Amino acid sequence: MAEMTFSLASLPVPVQMPPRCARCGRAASGTRRVWLKVNSPCAGPDLTASLAGVSEDDQRRWHDLRQLFSHGKGVVELPVCWWHRWIMPPMIGVKSMTESRVTLWGLADSFVQAMKQRGWH
Numbered sequence: 001m002a003e004m005t006f007s008l009a010s011l012p013v014p015v016q017m018p019p020r021c022a023r024c025g026r027a028a029s030g031t032r033r034v035w036l037k038v039n040s041p042c043a044g045p046d047l048t049a050s051l052a053g054v055s056e057d058d059q060r061r062w063h064d065l066r067q068l069f070s071h072g073k074g075v076v077e078l079p080v081c082w083w084h085r086w087i088m089p090p091m092i093g094v095k096s097m098t099e100s101r102v103t104l105w106g107l108a109d110s111f112v113q114a115m116k117q118r119g120w121h
């Protein structure tokens with residue numbers, strides 16, 4: 001399994017991705033949305049936890065992030081195979097997230113390779 005970091009400002013859309021399942025690398029037959037939930041940010045507190053003990057800067061940062069998400073950017077649509085679309089949840093998750101980037105894990109190595117060939121890093 002591989003991971004990959006995307007800029008939140010330019011998340012790829014399915015047409016920019018290889019026609020492969022993001023989870024297992026088989027031929028894709030559809031897409032599936034992965035919600036970018038901020039329950040384990042690499043720095044800073046749990047978003048669901050109280051913000052009482054957090055510095056004002058951090059509070060503002062998380063506020064901005066929530067604003068971004070409230071505008072519908074908190075989701076990335078990934079190509080998946082029939083199996084991972086209808087039978088098994090693909091188990092792709094958010095490893096870490098900051099105000100500008102997100103790292104997804106649980107991606108197929110061949111999917112990441114194909115993404116890199118298309119210029120995504």
Ligand SMILES: [Zn+2]
Nearest residue numbers: 021024081084
């Ligand atoms: Zn699959």
